[in-house]
Amino acid sequence: MAINIKRPNGTEDxxxxxVYKWHTVEKITRDTAESFGFSELRFPTFENTDLFLRSVGETTDVVQKEMYTVKAKETEFTLRPEGTAxxxxxxxxxxxxxxxxxxKIFYIISCFRHERPQAGRLREFHQFGLEMAGSPAPTADAEVICLAKNILDxxxxxxxxxHINSIGCPTCRAKYHEALKAFFEPHKDELCDTCKERLVKNPMRLLDCKSPEDREIAKDAPVILDYLCEECSEHFAKLKKYLDNAGIAYTVDPKIVRGLDYYTKTVFEFITTEIGAQGTVCGGGRYDGLIEQLGGQHTPALGFGMGIERLLLVMDKQNCxxxxxKKCDIYFASMGDAALEKAMELTRGLREYGYCAEYDLMGRGIKAQMKYANKIGAVYTVVLGDNELADGKAKLKEMESGKETEILLNDKFTSNFENEYFNKVLDVMDAEGSPMFAFTGEDK
Incomplete structure (x- = not known):
């Protein structure tokens, strides 16, 4: 029977x-951020639309073309297209x-943008991101970049x-805007309709246009670094010095402007050429005016976002x-109702101590149960039947080596179970000096 309901285009299961690959990225990003003193923040999947209009910028592709906005009665909400706002x-x-x-906060979230799906670009995608608020110093910029580099390593x-750049502050950027307008004005008729509007409202957005024709025109545009004020120039020089001191290689790339309007001064991207056009695996920078723009006191801030799907693409490509x-630690194969009840009892006890323990739920024969245990990658198996119950003994089989060890099915089995998978030692003693595994000492 054909399945008529499929996942939406631009999403993935x-x-x-x-999923263990995702767990790897989530653990390393979380652990690294915490080692730098960042704490996790969780916030809603959707926000009032005005939040993104005020922060991301009305002239950006995100706001003009890509946001998912929902109206519920008189209220308008938007699924978050990014994490910072x-x-x-x-x-x-x-x-x-x-x-x-x-x-200092970090987050692991899903984001939503209506884009043309391709490798490394989805309509629902996932990000690790972080924000640091309060420090205007270039040391904070270096710290955040070092953290990102640490995660990638x-x-x-x-x-x-x-790749790093400085896009200056509002003061020096105003002069740069005038220079851009003067450069692009003679080419106005050649620009796409979106960029014609950007030329009036926010000419820096022209440098971020994805149209090949517009990119060709923009390649000779003025460079922002030539228009930095003394403060912004000094800030950028110190950042480069700190990155040099940390041994982090970088390329100054004047074309980096990032795709969101809230950025100021430092912007940066970590880029790979191994996954095609969508090669930016991490991007971020400083946004000193955003908090004030959203109603707070003037507070300098900065951060970055990492696309988890893109990280996984590169990791797979590089065989990281x-x-x-997680595997099944032990599987109990049973024959008969009494043995099944014993298997249920043993698994309950082991699970209380954090082990992954399973038993037959399908009414399979013993051969089929062992085949299933092999398929799920069980590290150990125990076969239980009438003889094992009568003798109070069973064989613990290590599936990889085939080694069998006879164990006693006594009270200590579930409460003190320890195996080679975790400890590499079978004769660990409990607090009273008794074997935690009740072995008979007979290895087969």
Whole structure:
């Protein structure tokens, strides 16, 4: 029978056989952020639409073409297209910025943009992101970039290039805007309709246009670094010095402007050429005016976002290592009702101590049960039948080696179960000096 209901275009299912890869990225990003003093923040999947209009910018592709907006009676909501706006809103609303600064938070979220789906670009995608609010110093920029580099290194990624730029502050950017308008005005009729509007409202957005024709025109456009004020120029120079001191290689790329309007001064991207056109695996920068723009006191801030799907694409391409997927520690194969009840009792006890233990739920024969145990990757198996119950003994079989060890099915079995999979030692003693595994000592 054909399946008529399928997942929406631009979304993906993460199957059980692959979820351990996601667990790897989530664990490493979370652990690394916490080692830098960041704490996790969770916030809603949707926000009032005005939040993104005010923060992301009305002239951006995100706002003009890509947001998913829903009207519920008189209220309008938008599924978050990125993480920074919602995170800052949550920090403001909950008073985090009134506490000790800098405030440092991270998040792992899903985001939504109506884009043309392709490798590394989905309509529902997932991000690891973080924000640091309170510090205007270039040391904070270096700290955030170091954190991102640390994550990429711990994931095992190679050949990832760091590109940095400064897009200045509102003061020096105003002069740059005038220079851009003067440059693009003679080419106005050649620009796409969107860029014609950008030329009036926000000419820096022309540098971010994806149209090949517009990109060709923009390649000779003025460079923002030539228009930086003294403060922005000094900030950028110090950032480069700190990255040099940390041994982090970078390329100054004047074409990086990022796709959102709230950025100021430092912007950066970590880029790979190994997954096609969507090669930015991490992007971020400073946004010193955003908090004030959203109703807070002037508070400098910065952050970045990493696309989890893109990280996984690169990790697969480079054959990076992942955390081992969780396996069944022990499977009890049973013959007969009494043995099945014993298997249920033993699994209950083991699960209380954190082990993954399973038994037959399908009424299979013993051969089929052992075949199933092999398929699920059970580390150990125990076969239970009338003889084992009568003798109070069973054979613990290590599936990989085939080694069998006779064990006693006594009270200590479930409460003190320890096996080679975790400890590599079979004769661990409990607090009273008794074997935690009740072995008879007979290895087969």
């Amino acid at each position: 993460v199957l059980p056989k692959d 919602g995170a800052i809103r949550a920090m403001l609303q909950n008073g985090l910025l009134n506490e000790a600064l800098p405030q 711990r994931l095992g990624l190679k050949n990832i290039e760091l 290592d992942y955390l081992s997927p």
